[in-house]
Each structure stands twice: as C-alpha cells, then as structure tokens.
C-alpha cells in the first residue's frame with residue numbers, strides 16, 4: 406500500500422464532531438472547517454459533508470471527488486436499465502444457471518459490482534481492507550439503507566473491514582459457505598475516460614497496486630463451492646499466471662471464470 410498523506414475536514418461546524426471521530430478512527434489529522442480546493446496539502450482529504458463522506462484531492466484542480474452513491478447516478482441507471490441477468494457479470498457468477506447465490510466479494514472497493522450482484526438477487530459479503538475505502542462504502546451503504554427504492558437491496562450486502570487473506574484462512578475450516586468468490590484487485594488503468602482516469606488515479610494514489618493479489622486466487626479456489634470469478638482489464642495477464650476454465654470478454658474488461666464444479670452437482 407502507498408504511504409500518502411491524508412487528513413479529514415468538514416464543511417460545516419455542525420459536522421465537527423463526526424469529522425474528529427473519523428480522524429481518530431483513521432489516525433490522521435483533522436484540519437477543521439474548510440474545503441479541499443482551499444488546501445494545498447496533504448494530497449488527499451476526507452470531506453465530511455451534509456450529503457455524505459467524500460474523498461478528494463486538495464488544490465484548485467480538485468475534481469471528481471469519490472463518493473459512494475447507490476441511490477442516484479450510474480448505479481441507479483444500471484439498477485433500472487442494466488440488462489438484468491444477460492449482463493456479463495451475471496453470466497460470470499452463474500446467475501444464468503443458479504437462482505440464488507451466496508457471493509463473497511473479497512475486494513469490495515466502492516461496492517459497485519457487489520451492488521449489481523445484489524440487484525440481481527445475490528447475497529453478498531464484502532471484504533475491504535483499506536480503512537478509508539471501508540469508511541466511504543459504509544457511508545454509502547448507510548445512506549442507501551434509508552432509501553425506499555434500494556433499502557431491500559442494501560439488506561443483501563454485508564460489509565467487513567478485513568484483509569481477505571486473513572478471512573480466507575478462517576474460511577478454510579468452513580467449506581461451502583460461499584457459492585462464488587469474486588475478485589477485482591487494483592490494476593493500472595488505461596481507459597481513456599477522464600472521469601475514470603481521475604478516480605482511478607486517486608484510488609491508486611491511496612491504495613497503490615494490490616501486489617499481493619496473486620495469492621488470493623488459490624485461496625479463493627480452495628473455498629468457493631462452485632466458482633471463482635476474476636475481473637480484469639481486457640489485456641491484463643491472468644491472476645497468478647493461472648489460465649481460467651473460460652473467459653467472458655467485453656469491450657474494455659473481461660471476467661476469468663475458474664470453475665470448481667457445476668451448479669447443482
């Protein structure tokens with residue numbers, strides 16, 4: 406992981422207590438009531454705002470702050486018009502063959518893939534090891550849990566702040582708990598979209614690359630009842646250099662599917 410500097414700020418005095426608590430939790434400084442564009446250091450700030458918790462760059466050029474939003478924007482659009490079980494992610498986890506799946510998303514990130522899977526009926530346990538990302542995701546989940554349209558979907562998600570390597574060790578004693586293990590470790594992005602670039606840049610600045618990702622594959626295969634799905638950029642090498650049983654290839658990304666056994670067997 407990278408060792409970039411991060412601090413907490415808030416937009417209104419009424420949020421001071423919450424911001425101080427978050428700073429304490431993350432063991433980083435609290436810089437008071439201000440905005441990211443008014444600061445030049447540190448590199449990144451967590452902004453506690455009336456509309457939720459945001460991760461942003463400091464400085465005048467700060468744009469596209471990262472915030473988890475399951476209620477509106479791209480994920481709301483995907484929930485309504487995303488194509489249901491004909492989407493690649495649905496086929497990759499096996500929703501064209503099994504109706505209800507228990508999925509372990511071992512690299513939760515901003516929870517977008519997990520949310521899509523929950524919209525399609527999966528129960529998803531999410532693991533996130535970064536305390537900052539876990540904070541953003543918890544905030545997004547809490548806000549969405551009070552929204553009438555998405556609350557029932559959010560109920561299908563359970564988030565844990567843990568390193569998947571430790572969690573996998575515990576699971577080796579309890580086989581068959583998860584039908585599918587889903588992995589989407591960080592990989593340097595080459596997509597052209599400015600927004601994605603900026604967001605990935607902030608994320609890579611915060612997290613670095615997941616250099617231990619190869620280790621996750623064998624452990625995931627050992628615990629998944631039916632299959633492991635790995636999301637990769639289209640041209641990326643296989644995780645752990647291991648060829649999958651088959652692939653689903655899209656425009657910019659692909660899913661590598663490692664089958665342990667057929668559904669129902």
Ligand SMILES: C[S@@+](CC[C@H](N)C(=O)[O-])C[C@H]1O[C@@H](n2cnc3c(N)ncnc32)[C@H](O)[C@@H]1O
Pocket residue numbers: 511512513514515516517518519532533534535538567568569570589590591592612615621
């Ligand atoms: C590319 S992001 C995942 C994006 C996610 N699929 C989404 O839809 O938002 C990868 C995330 O996995 C987390 N991660 C990587 N290795 C992990 C591990 N061993 N245990 C838990 N989380 C991990 C990183 O901190 C990062 O937040």
